[in-house]
Amino acid sequence: MAETMLAERFYAKDHSIHLEEIPIPEPGPGEVLMKVAYCGICHSDLSLINGNFPPSLPVVTQGHEASGTIVKLGPGVTGWSVGDRVIPSAGRPCMVCRKCRRGDFANCLHLHLMAFAYDGAWAQYHVASAMGLTKIPDNVAMDQAALLADAVSTPYAAVVRTAQVHSGNAVAVWGVGGVGTHLVQLARSAGAVPLIAIDLNDEVLERAKRLGADFAFHSDDPDLMKKIEEVTNGRMIDVAFDAVGIQATVRAAVESLDVNGKVVTLGLSDQDIDAGPFLDFNLQRKQVRGHLGYQGQDIAILAEMLSFGRLDLSESISDVVPLSEVERGIDDLKNHKGNPIRILVKP
Structure with a gap:
């Protein structure tokens, strides 16, 4: 494996984005390194760029709707193997608020959001927590799987849980x-x-x-x-x-x-x-x-719905752009070019 990778980087000081070669991250305890297959462009990504969403870090890799393949396991990871096709959860509990102290991680008061509080997946590789992974069924395409982490799971949780x-x-x-x-x-x-x-x-x-x-x-x-x-x-x-x-x-x-x-x-x-x-x-x-977000099991439920043909996302992928053209994808979403449902980035 190479030592560096291409990644999009957002700079909070001037709300600019740049494509950069950065070191491939190492998975820590309880983490995995995944090779990114696809990652969606969401309106919340645009909100960070245009200043409507406050930045959490001075520099961060964006993108939080991803699918990929595990290429390395961090220390202590069990139940997962290199080669598994997975969807990472787009958030991590803070582990210190009163909800987390009571074990209510789904309702963490200070949830760390992927692509805001830690690096996302508009990159060739992404480090994800093993605890929040969902395995992609063999008959589910990787591009549709990427949609499940937020683009579909947030509406699902709104329909089934909040409403x-x-x-x-x-x-x-x-x-x-x-x-x-x-x-x-x-x-x-x-x-x-x-x-x-x-x-x-x-x-x-x-x-x-x-x-x-x-x-x-x-x-x-x-x-x-x-x-x-x-x-x-x-x-x-x-x-x-x-x-x-x-x-x-x-x-x-x-x-x-x-x-x-x-x-x-x-x-x-x-x-x-x-x-x-x-x-x-x-x-x-x-x-x-x-309403905001979803629970981890929601992604698994939706993956099963896709696998059994109970959900059709064939019209949801409006375009796929290479990582080198991520700015074009951002502009197309911002300008509603072709009335996109989701534009995907393919690193």
């Missing part, structure tokens, strides 16, 4: 880009009916219908609430997902709710939440819940 969508729930999704498209697919899998996609873009609305939405409406339609009332036969929405994260979308999502309905917001911005008048909000017992 607890079940058969018969009327569900609406505001913003059907990368996260929203997977919300549509997973809400349908959970039994949502009717399932409504809401966006400004005709092409992404058509895609949402193709992937499982029963109805597709424009978010700027002045008759939007009337149309939602019509297609739900007057009962309105049980669960609304806001995958955009701005005042206008969360306010509309709240307005669409039935009594005891809930909004789950996944979109990130620096805007304040506007949930509407207290009188309407409280009398109708509406809820707004924030």
Whole structure:
């Protein structure tokens, strides 16, 4: 194995990114070294570059949605072998907060995020904690596997855990880009009916219908609430997902709710939440819940769903760019070129 590797490096001082040759890292106790096959470009990566997400380190390798093959085991690692195809978890518990001290690692208060608090996988090799790995089934492609760590697992956790969508729930999704498209697919899998996609873009609305939405409406339609009332036969929405994260979308999502309905917001911005008048909000017992991330077992569940054909991500890979052209992939996502669901980096 060579001693150095190509990696993208983000510099917090001027929010610049550079391709550099850096030493291949050594796995420490409880860690593995994996050769990266693919790694996604996520909007949170863009948020670090444009300054909307505060940096944790002065210099860091980005990329947190990865798949790869183990090439070296660190001291004390058991249950894994060189050659195993794996997906790393995109976070590590801090091990010092009150949640971690109680063994509640999934709810760590100071989770160390991959590609923010430690080096990510826009690189040829990546060191991952063995504790958070998921084995990729033999019949699952490595490119689709890379999507599972965040791009699909975060929507899955939002649907199944935070929103607890079940058969018969009327569900609406505001913003059907990368996260929203997977919300549509997973809400349908959970039994949502009717399932409504809401966006400004005709092409992404058509895609949402193709992937499982029963109805597709424009978010700027002045008759939007009337149309939602019509297609739900007057009962309105049980669960609304806001995958955009701005005042206008969360306010509309709240307005669409039935009594005891809930909004789950996944979109990130620096805007304040506007949930509407207290009188309407409280009398109708509406809820707004924030959501971020997933649990480690969620990736394994999704990998099994892919393996058994219960989930189709064939349309989710919009483009693959070599690591040497990662800036092009970043620009294409930022500019919504081709309305991408996910652009992958292939080192």
